[in-house]
Amino acid sequence: xxxxxxxxxxxxxxxxxxxxxxxxxxxxxxxxxxxxxxxxxxxxxxxxxxxxxxxxxxxxxxxxxxxxxxxxxxxxxxxxxxxxxxxxxxxxxxxxxxxxxxxxxxxxxxxxxxxxxxxxxxxxxxxxxxxxxxxxxxxxxxxxxxxxxxxxxxxxxxxxxxxxxxxxxxxxxxxxxxxxxxxxxxxxxxxxxxxxxxxxxxxxxxxxxxxxxxxxxxxxxxxxxxxxxxxxxxxxxxxxxxxxxxxxxxxxxxxxxxxxxxxxxxxxxxxxxxxxxxxxxxxxxxxxxxxxxxxxxxxxxxxxxxxxxxxxxxxxxxxxxxxxxxxxxxxxxxxxxxxxx
Amino acid sequence: xxxxxxxxxxxxxxxxxxxxxxxxxxxxxxxxxxxxxxxxxxxxxxxxxxxxxxxxxxxxxxxxxxxxxxxxxxxxxxxxxxxxxxxxxxxxxxxxxxxxxxxxxxxxxxxxxxxxxxxxxxxxxxxxxxxxxxxxxxxxxxxxxxxxxxxxxxxxxxxxxxxxxxxxxxxxxxxxxxxxxxxxxxxxxxxxxxxxxxxxxxxxxxxxxxxxxxxxxxxxxxxxxxxxxxxxxxxxxxxxxxxxxxxxxxxxxxxxxxxxxxxxxxxxxxxxxxxxxxxxxxxxxxxxxxxxxxxxxxxxxxxxxxxxxxxxxxxxxxxxxxxxxxxxxxxxxxxxxxxxx
Numbered sequence: 001x002x003x004x005x006x007x008x009x010x011x012x013x014x015x016x017x018x019x020x021x022x023x024x025x026x027x028x029x030x031x032x033x034x035x036x037x038x039x040x041x042x043x044x045x046x047x048x049x050x051x052x053x054x055x056x057x058x059x060x061x062x063x064x065x066x067x068x069x070x071x072x073x074x075x076x077x078x079x080x081x082x083x084x085x086x087x088x089x090x091x092x093x094x095x096x097x098x099x100x101x102x103x104x105x106x107x108x109x110x111x112x113x114x115x116x117x118x119x120x121x122x123x124x125x126x127x128x129x130x131x132x133x134x135x136x137x138x139x140x141x142x143x144x145x146x147x148x149x150x151x152x153x154x155x156x157x158x159x160x161x162x163x164x165x166x167x168x169x170x171x172x173x174x175x176x177x178x179x180x181x182x183x184x185x186x187x188x189x190x191x192x193x194x195x196x197x198x199x200x201x202x203x204x205x206x207x208x209x210x211x212x213x214x215x216x217x218x219x220x221x222x223x224x225x226x227x228x229x230x231x232x233x234x235x236x237x238x239x240x241x242x243x244x245x246x247x248x249x250x251x252x253x254x255x256x257x258x259x260x261x262x263x264x265x266x267x268x269x270x271x272x273x274x275x276x277x278x279x280x281x282x283x284x285x286x287x288x289x290x291x292x293x294x295x296x297x298x299x300x301x302x303x304x305x306x307x308x309x310x311x312x313x314x315x316x317x318x319x320x321x322x323x324x325x326x327x328x329x330x331x332x333x334x335x336x337x338x339x340x341x
Numbered sequence: 342x343x344x345x346x347x348x349x350x351x352x353x354x355x356x357x358x359x360x361x362x363x364x365x366x367x368x369x370x371x372x373x374x375x376x377x378x379x380x381x382x383x384x385x386x387x388x389x390x391x392x393x394x395x396x397x398x399x400x401x402x403x404x405x406x407x408x409x410x411x412x413x414x415x416x417x418x419x420x421x422x423x424x425x426x427x428x429x430x431x432x433x434x435x436x437x438x439x440x441x442x443x444x445x446x447x448x449x450x451x452x453x454x455x456x457x458x459x460x461x462x463x464x465x466x467x468x469x470x471x472x473x474x475x476x477x478x479x480x481x482x483x484x485x486x487x488x489x490x491x492x493x494x495x496x497x498x499x500x501x502x503x504x505x506x507x508x509x510x511x512x513x514x515x516x517x518x519x520x521x522x523x524x525x526x527x528x529x530x531x532x533x534x535x536x537x538x539x540x541x542x543x544x545x546x547x548x549x550x551x552x553x554x555x556x557x558x559x560x561x562x563x564x565x566x567x568x569x570x571x572x573x574x575x576x577x578x579x580x581x582x583x584x585x586x587x588x589x590x591x592x593x594x595x596x597x598x599x600x601x602x603x604x605x606x607x608x609x610x611x612x613x614x615x616x617x618x619x620x621x622x623x624x625x626x627x628x629x630x631x632x633x634x635x636x637x638x639x640x641x642x643x644x645x646x647x648x649x650x651x652x653x654x655x656x657x658x659x660x661x662x663x664x665x666x667x668x669x670x671x672x673x674x675x676x677x678x679x680x681x682x
Contacts, residue, residue: 161502164628164662171632211552211585214605214626214658244552246587247606264555265588285555287505291512317555321505 001136003201008070008139011313012202012237012258012279020309020340021069022333023141025241026319027062028074031326034061045090049076050122056129063138066329070139070202071130073195075123077145077206081154083114084187094158101157108180114187116194124198131199142200144192146207146242147184147229148222154180163212170221177221185225189232196235204239204261205229211244218248223255230256239281243318249274264317268306280307283317289328290321296328300335309340342477344542349411349480352654353543353578353599353620361650361681362410363674364482366582367660368403369415372667375402386431390417391463397470404479407670411480411543412471414536416464418486418547422495424455425528435499442498442506449521455528457535465539472540483541485533487548487583488525488570489563495521504553511562518562526566530573537576545580545602546570552585559589564596571597580622584659590615605658609647621648624658630669631662637669641676650681 003009007021029035035058042048049055059074078088078096088098102108116124130140153159155166169177192203205226210218222242230238240252241261252260253275260275262268262282271280288299304314314336320329344350348362370376376399383389390396400415419429419437429439443449457465471481494500496507510518533544546567551559563583571579581593582602593601594616601616603609603623612621629640645655655677661670 159502161500162627162659162662164631164664167626167628168631171628171636211606215608217626244585244606247608265552265585267556267588285508285558286503287508287512290505290509295512321503323505 003136003139005069005138008141008313009201009237011311012239014258014279014311017310018341020304020307020312020314020336022314022336023068023070023072024062024066024316024320024329024332025072027066027068027329028058028072029320030322031320031324031329032061032065034058034065045076049074049079052122052125052129055122055126056133059126059130059140060133063134066326066333068138068333070141071134072141072143072204073123073127073130073200075126075143077143077150077208078153079120079123080114080144080150080184080187080191083116083119083191084111084183086111086154088153096153096158098153098157102154102180105176105179108176108183111180111183113183114191116191120191120194124194127195127198127200139201140199141202141204142192142195143204143206144188146205146210146222146240147181147188147225148213149207149209150184150188151177151181151221152209152212154184163209167212167217170217174220181221181225185228189229192229192233193235196233200236202237202239203233204241205257207240207242207245209244210242210248213245215247218245219251223248223251227255241281253277259313261315262317266317268303272307279311279313281313281315283315284332286316286318286321286324289316289324289332293328293331296331297335300332301339304336304340314340344477344480346410346479349482349654350542350578352652353580355599355620355652357651359682361645361648361653361655361677363655363677364409364411364413365403365407365657365661365670365673366413368407368409368670369399369413370661371663372661372665372670373402373406374667375399375406386417390415390420393463393466393470396463396467397474400467400471400481401474404475407667407674409479409674411482412475413482413484413545414464414468414471414541416467416484418484418491418549419494420461420464421455421485421491421525421528421532424457424460424532425452425524427452427495429494437494437499439494439498443495443521446517446520449517449524452521452524454524455532457532461532461535465535468536468539468541480542481540482543482545483533483536484545484547485529485570487546487551487563487581488522488529488566489554490548490550491525491529492518492522492562493550493553495525504550508553508558511558515561522562522566526569530570533570533574534576537574541577543578543580544574545582546598548581548583548586550585551583551589554586556588559586560592564589564592568596582622594618600654602656603658607658609644613648620652620654622654622656624656625673627657627659627662627665630657630665630673634669634672637672638676641673642680645677645681655681
């Protein structure tokens with residue numbers, strides 16, 4: 001089906017756009033009262049993510065309410081370890097907890113390379129529903145975590161500022177780490193390809209914990225696996241967003257992907273120079289949306305001026321914070337749409 | 342009193358050294374069983390930090406046990422807000438919690454600019470004891486948090502990945518933020534000057550949360566206050582360590598300080614180019630110390646080769662992790678001492 005609004009895809013491919021497309025990481029989430037209602041109905045975050053009809057509903061909410069230029073499937077990067085055989089719980093105010101973690105070769109052997117159609121069918125079913133309901137209004141973004149970020153959770157067992165337990169394995173048992181990373185990568189490629197078969201129009205890889213590695217470790221333990229994924233996907237455009245990996249921007253330019261996401265630490269003009277051949281996405285500090293409407297307009301305009309209106313997808317530099325006023329988000333979106341023409 | 346080992350001070354001032362000096366952030370702490378004994382005797386972290394004889398004892402332990410080229414006074418950056426009238430508690434496995442936080446001008450007015458001799462006398466007394474006991478063996482490093490990092494805790498009330506509550510004030514009430522930052526800066530300058538009067542031979546400013554700001558916000562809300570401190574201290578050399586502020590390295594070169602600390606995300610040769618006129622300190626990934634002795638030697642040598650042996654102070658890129666084997670730390674120290682001659 002032909003998309004009515006394909007700005008995101010054209011920008012991703014480097015084609016001319018009439019105005020800058022805009023969406024927002026975590027747009028389907030706690031900022032919207034409509035989301036919180038469905039979330040309450042589901043009973044838990046995991047119940048919501050694993051019930052296709054409800055996941056589809058919250059995926060579409062921001063398209064209707066915030067007028068985003070794309071939907072992103074409501075899910076979690078940790079569904080992949082779960083599908084591989086390592087389940088997690090979402091603990092209120094604490095985040096994800098894995099009761100079992102990976103410590104040995106035997107632990108890795110017991111994991112399987114997941115089959116998306118059976119192990120992650122609930123996400124694919126949600127994609128089916130979303131595609132039908134969107135009916136071509138805007139593109140749908142699919143996603144997965146980068147193998148290194150997934151590795152962090154599978155070894156550490158929970159969120160952490162340092163992920164020192166996970167990093168310990170990189171230094172003390174590098175072969176074991178590579179074995180696990182490869183298994184995650186294989187699962188992720190199958191999963192992302194399945195998402196495109198079900199209709200995802202663009203895929204984003206989130207390397208949320210990229211910033212805890214040294215440049216050298218990042219080149220050893222993260223980039224090669226992201227590269228494998230980028231090389232395996234030729235169905236749709238791919239975005240790589242590695243938060244904190246300012247030091248890897250020149251490497252990103254060499255990846256077989258279309259779009260590179262920036263966080264707000266990364267200077268826009270410097271990043272354009274380092275990644276001249278890709279579309280860039282980002283990078284407003286989510287905290288700007290705590291400011292006045294006037295300041296949001298000012299900061300958004302400044303950002304667009306620095307990026308320019310072509311080869312650019314407007315977004316925040318990270319997920320929107322849950323206590324953000326949706327009216328402030330609308331102000332951000334409207335500023336992009338009117339200023340970037 | 343003339344120091345027997347003044348390598349750190351000579352390196353800081355850019356003078357020739359026979360070998361690279363080495364110490365380690367958080368060297369006085371949980372890695373040492375001897376520390377854990379004194380900590381148990383004190384009953385709590387805060388009791389330990391506020392009992393001069395015990396704080397002095399754990400300050401000197403790493404000099405004796407690990408043969409560091411400097412002692413760093415055992416204390417906490419949060420003693421400054423406490424001295425200003427905002428007390429905190431240290432909650433096991435959670436970190437610092439401030440029962441009251443700063444939200445309004447009235448809250449700021451109720452804070453005082455602290456007088457170190459009365460409000461922080463226990464730190465100064467610990468410095469007196471350490472200086473006497475060290476008896477000139479190695480220099481003593483004093484320290485304080487950078488005003489922005491202290492601000493983060495005073496507004497957020499606890500540790501956080503995003504410090505979004507604290508950052509909210511920067512965007513929504515910038516004048517209020519500047520008022521608080523100035524009051525913290527004034528307190529910090531008095532405090533650091535008092536440390537030098539009592540014998541601190543070098544001062545380090547820790548901007549632990551620098552990395553959560555955009556380059557523009559960092560230049561507005563952190564750098565000017567660090568610059569004020571650097572300009573106010575002319576008694577001893579000053580080190581600025583702003584974790585995550587890779588984007589501010591060129592600005593660091595312009596500060597009136599002697600040493601700039603690097604974290605392990607920052608490429609060494611690139612940083613030398615950006616900060617050509619200062620001594621650099623750092624930057625081994627603390628996780629390297631989880632590796633084998635052989636790998637620790639290899640990584641340490643690689644680091645020294647990249648920094649060179651002059652205008653350089655060897656250290657980790659962040660505090661040592663508490664579960665690190667002291668034998669691995671010794672291996673790091675010995676490698677620096679033998680390889681950098």
